[in-house]
Amino acid sequence: MITASIVTYHHSAQEIGRVMDCVLNSPVDKVYIVDNSRNDALRILEKLSERIRYIHNANIGYGGAHNIAMREALEAGADYHVIVNPDIWFGPGVIETLASYMERHPEAGMVSPKVVYPNGDLQYLCKLLPTPFDLILRRFLPSGFLEASQHRFELRFTGYDREMDVPYLSGCFMFLRTATLKKSGLFDERFFMYGEDIDMSRRIHAISRTMYYPGADIIHAHAAASYKSKKMLWVHIKNLIWYFNKWGWIADRQRRQVNKACLEALQEQSERNPVEMHGD
16 A cells, blocks of 8 residues: 655645646555645645545644654555655656565665656755755855765765665655654654755664665756745754754764765775766
8 A cells, every 4th residue: 555645835736736647647545635725725636536635734844744644644554655745746657666666675664766857957865964064054155165075965976876775865755664654753843844854864764774766767846945035045944953953963973874884885886886886
């Protein structure tokens, strides 16, 4: 049984029509639309399919809204749950491919596909656990000032052309094993928006494998709202401050250990299969 959730905030039915078509044309058994809007205009989407469950609630944030859906999915006995952003779309076979991957790899608690922009350019969403420098300070430095550090943080040297077990995978699309979620916990609802995916990804990585699998790909029309709006920039920074308060700013021993193990494993892969790894 596969379930999925989409969190919306004043999206129109037309805006999320594409992702809804993708999900409904896949073997997802139940799709939860959790609407954080001030009105319930999207309730009309329930008429599209009996597989749609519309939930209107107060705006409790991105992770908190997905948690509403995941709790229902767990109670319903789902085997897998998919977190899907409203600005995602994908072709036939993606959900099937990822489900098959998880069936073949029971040690994996989460898998993420290759993610590209609408123009086909790759999005570098496989990352090490971040330092404050990676996520906050670089935002205020000139573009390209620390390019080498950024490329290392985003693991660009791998080429993104092979499977990788990495500690931080983007929350825009997360294919999750519910048995793992029962152990790791759901999103930390103290994060309103931004940072909750880092937090949950590292908790899942601590007890299972968090895999990038390029055998499936999706399109993400990433808006990068925090780069365009001062309000969203403040929301982003405030939640990242909460993340580092939780895990540690400088003294994060687990971060050092996890990142070292990840880089060593990728280097070992590179030495075994040099033709499959390349610089950026």
